Amino acid sequence: MDFQGIHDRLQAIQAPGLQGADEPREPDPENKKDKGRFGDPFVLVDAKLLPAFLQVCRDDERLNMDLVADFTATDPAKDDENLWINVQLLSIGQKHRLAIKCMIPKANAVMPTSVPVHRSCQWHEREAAEMYGITFEGHPDPRHILLPDDWVGFPMRKDYEFPEEYHGISCK
Amino acid sequence: MTSTAQETHEPTITRSDEEVVLDSGEREFMFDVRTQDMEVNFGPQHPATHGVMRILMRADGEVCTGAQPHLGYLHRCAEKIGENVEWLQYLPYTDRYDYLAAMNNNLGYSMAVEKLMGVEIPRRALMIRTICAELNRIGSHLIAFGTYGLDLGAFTPFLYMFREREWMMALFEKICGARLTYSYIRIGGVFNDAPPGWLSEVERFCDTFEEKWKEYCDLLMVNHIFVKRTADVGVIPVDMALDFGLTGPMLRGSGVDFDLRKDMPYELYDEIWKDKAFEIPVGTGEKGTLGDCWDRVYVRVMEMMESIKIVRWCLAAIEPGPVIADIPKTLRVPPGEAYVGIENPRGELGHYVVSDGGKVGVRVRVRGPSFVNLAVLEAILPGALIADAIAIIGSTDIVVGETDR
Amino acid sequence: MGFLEKQFQENVLTTKVDWLLNWCRLSSIWPMTFGLACCAIEMMAVGCAHHDIDRFGAGAFRASPRQADLMIVAGTVNFKMAERIKRLYDQMPSPKYVIAMGACATGGGPYYKFGYTVVKGVDRVVPVDVYVAGCPPRPEALLEGLMKLQEKIQNSSVIRRPARTA
Numbered sequence: 001m002d003f004q005g006i007h008d009r010l011q012a013i014q015a016p017g018l019q020g021a022d023e024p025r026e027p028d029p030e031n032k033k034d035k036g037r038f039g040d041p042f043v044l045v046d047a048k049l050l051p052a053f054l055q056v057c058r059d060d061e062r063l064n065m066d067l068v069a070d071f072t073a074t075d076p077a078k079d080d081e082n083l084w085i086n087v088q089l090l091s092i093g094q095k096h097r098l099a100i101k102c103m104i105p106k107a108n109a110v111m112p113t114s115v116p117v118h119r120s121c122q123w124h125e126r127e128a129a130e131m132y133g134i135t136f137e138g139h140p141d142p143r144h145i146l147l148p149d150d151w152v153g154f155p156m157r158k159d160y161e162f163p164e165e166y167h168g169i170s171c172k
Numbered sequence: 173m174t175s176t177a178q179e180t181h182e183p184t185i186t187r188s189d190e191e192v193v194l195d196s197g198e199r200e201f202m203f204d205v206r207t208q209d210m211e212v213n214f215g216p217q218h219p220a221t222h223g224v225m226r227i228l229m230r231a232d233g234e235v236c237t238g239a240q241p242h243l244g245y246l247h248r249c250a251e252k253i254g255e256n257v258e259w260l261q262y263l264p265y266t267d268r269y270d271y272l273a274a275m276n277n278n279l280g281y282s283m284a285v286e287k288l289m290g291v292e293i294p295r296r297a298l299m300i301r302t303i304c305a306e307l308n309r310i311g312s313h314l315i316a317f318g319t320y321g322l323d324l325g326a327f328t329p330f331l332y333m334f335r336e337r338e339w340m341m342a343l344f345e346k347i348c349g350a351r352l353t354y355s356y357i358r359i360g361g362v363f364n365d366a367p368p369g370w371l372s373e374v375e376r377f378c379d380t381f382e383e384k385w386k387e388y389c390d391l392l393m394v395n396h397i398f399v400k401r402t403a404d405v406g407v408i409p410v411d412m413a414l415d416f417g418l419t420g421p422m423l424r425g426s427g428v429d430f431d432l433r434k435d436m437p438y439e440l441y442d443e444i445w446k447d448k449a450f451e452i453p454v455g456t457g458e459k460g461t462l463g464d465c466w467d468r469v470y471v472r473v474m475e476m477m478e479s480i481k482i483v484r485w486c487l488a489a490i491e492p493g494p495v496i497a498d499i500p501k502t503l504r505v506p507p508g509e510a511y512v513g514i515e516n517p518r519g520e521l522g523h524y525v526v527s528d529g530g531k532v533g534v535r536v537r538v539r540g541p542s543f544v545n546l547a548v549l550e551a552i553l554p555g556a557l558i559a560d561a562i563a564i565i566g567s568t569d570i571v572v573g574e575t576d577r
Numbered sequence: 578m579g580f581l582e583k584q585f586q587e588n589v590l591t592t593k594v595d596w597l598l599n600w601c602r603l604s605s606i607w608p609m610t611f612g613l614a615c616c617a618i619e620m621m622a623v624g625c626a627h628h629d630i631d632r633f634g635a636g637a638f639r640a641s642p643r644q645a646d647l648m649i650v651a652g653t654v655n656f657k658m659a660e661r662i663k664r665l666y667d668q669m670p671s672p673k674y675v676i677a678m679g680a681c682a683t684g685g686g687p688y689y690k691f692g693y694t695v696v697k698g699v700d701r702v703v704p705v706d707v708y709v710a711g712c713p714p715r716p717e718a719l720l721e722g723l724m725k726l727q728e729k730i731q732n733s734s735v736i737r738r739p740a741r742t743a
């Protein structure tokens with residue numbers, strides 16, 4: 001299915017948390033400032049309902065998204081209020097993909113975990129949690145994964161300041 | 173391996189009250205063997221982890237009852253760097269997370285940026301890209317297979333495979349000057365045209381490799397000891413594989429016929445597949461259960477041959493022409509976001525790039541197949557024998573540079 | 578001198594203790610398998626048939642630090658690993674040598690500027706004898722590094738001279 005088909009199907013089955021779709025467009029010739037948007041289309045989903053959404057995508061036989069290919073977060077800009085959660089779904093049976101984006105506020109970055117739906121989210125969520133400071137409620141194993149356990153700060157945030165030293169080893 | 177006994181008292185062996193009398197008249201005592209859990213720390217510096225990874229295993233006697241991979245011993249901040257350097261400057265870093273298949277990484281990253289830019293790649297560049305990516309896949313599988321034999325105690329195949337790999341590296345050196353970190357596939361094409369005579373040398377490599385490949389199969393794949401140690405070990409059923417998001421040989425070893433080159437083709441693979449030039453080997457459970465270690469290794473070994481076929485297809489079809497599209501030196505990538513997943517030797521290598529129209533990316537995310545494939549160890553190691561743990565870990569074929577990035 | 582005269586000319590060498598000990602040491606350096614990252618693949622290539630580090634007596638890669646004389650730090654060191662490197666180094670018996678292989682182990686390499694977890698050179702953690710440049714160094718470069726180390730060993734002395742004070 002192409003993106004339009006998937007979106008229609010999502011609307012038809014009233015997937016929980018579906019907020020809309022964003023498709024690439026050419027720059028507006030009238031407006032000089034507008035540079036357009038390129039790349040992939042994606043659907044916007046309410047972060048609080050993401051696990052339910054993933055479950056619906058997995059169980060619906062026409063969507064059949066059985067694999068979470070990628071689950072990550074993005075900090076779009078220093079002065080942006082939101083973080084994005086980006087999920088890439090892949091269907092082995094139907095051979096299509098779907099990109100999902102959720103917005104969560106930086107000030108209160110809390111969202112439910114998707115591990116009960118897809119266990120592959122477990123490590124991805126741990127990574128997103130330590131890198132961006134997102135709390136995944138109900139995560140079975142909320143430890144650091146790549147960074148040392150006593151690491152301070154969230155390195156992938158845009159306003160992160162590089163450490164001076166760590167355990168007596170200078171970083172400069 | 174360092175081991176730490178959890179409690180201090182020794183395991184005790186006591187004779188139980190019952191005695192079993194066997195038919196033949198022999199007597200055997202039933203021992204009530206009481207053991208205690210022991211934590212075995214495997215790594216981070218251990219030759220069988222293929223890098224620096226640590227697994228904390230809990231063992232009850234000989235049986236592993238729990239496993240917890242600890243990563244991050246090679247975390248090199250690749251994604252943060254992606255947000256700080258220019259688009260073209262990031263290319264060398266892509267070499268370095270999966271250093272066994274650097275060409276494939278270059279390809280994945282370039283394709284993601286090209287998707288945003290919408291450039292058309294010259295056909296000859298596509299051909300050379302495919303040849304390089306497939307040769308690199310062979311090289312990566314050679315290491316995976318060779319070190320796997322090494323883990324299981326077979327030293328000779330390792331040396332044999334490095335012999336072929338050395339030739340392959342010489343080929344790469346001729347085309348781009350580096351043995352390991354190529355940065356050869358650029359955004360918009362490839363860095364330079366193949367030097368004269370290179371393509372015919374690749375042809376010769378293919379001829380030789382086909383003969384040698386049979387040697388490997390005889391040496392290891394049907395070797396009785398090897399089969400005994402890998403068949404029925406570390407079985408991953410299909411639903412578990414999907415739940416953990418496995419891709420690549422790990423998924424195909426479980427019998428799922430899914431390969432991005434065939435099912436969601438990119439670049440030239442569509443044409444090649446329609447030409448029926450290659451097949452996708454999947455695990456069959458020939459020597460044991462479907463989805464065991466042997467099947468995964470089998471998929472890798474068969475894939476090397478398929479790669480040779482793809483290379484041959486390209487060699488037959490390649491024509492002269494330009495090798496790089498017209499790309500400015502300072503790249504400004506149009507705003508937007510794109511995700512491109514390609515079939516790397518280990519599975520789906522995804523690059524998710526976000527641009528705001530500037531010289532520097534907003535986000536360069538790498539979805540490393542090793543990272544995802546490794547997670548399954550938590551589920552398949554418990555219940556296995558400690559001696560089989562090495563076989564299972566080796567069969568996942570991880571590259572630590574990619575799990576940690 | 579009667580009896581002893583002209584007896585040993587053909588099979589006795591006279592040498593210095595220093596020379597002999599150094600010669601023994603440098604001809605059988607046992608490295609520890611300590612591959613960390615990309616450079617480790619080149620280190621493996623050095624051990625394999627084509628380049629064959631065994632020609633220089635350094636082919637017996639040991640998995641345990643207690644049996645090794647040489648630690649080839651091949652790859653990027655980060656903070657999580659740095660403590661382990663220190664510990665492994667301490668476990669090696671003296672005399673022990675360290676080769677920093679590649680740009681990362683030498684000084685952070687490509688990760689110098691933005692690598693927040695990368696140790697900028699393994700010499701901040703353990704003392705280094707020979708630095709091998711390259712990213713990754715060619716196997717020949719590592720062999721040269723090994724020969725440089727052998728030169729260094731050749732010029733050392735078993736007698737500890739008191740430190741000169743001004």
Ligand code: SF4
Pocket residue numbers: 268353614615616651652653678679680681682686687711712713714
């Ligand atoms: S010096 Fe280069 S090749 Fe070696 S570990 Fe560092 S990045 Fe990898």
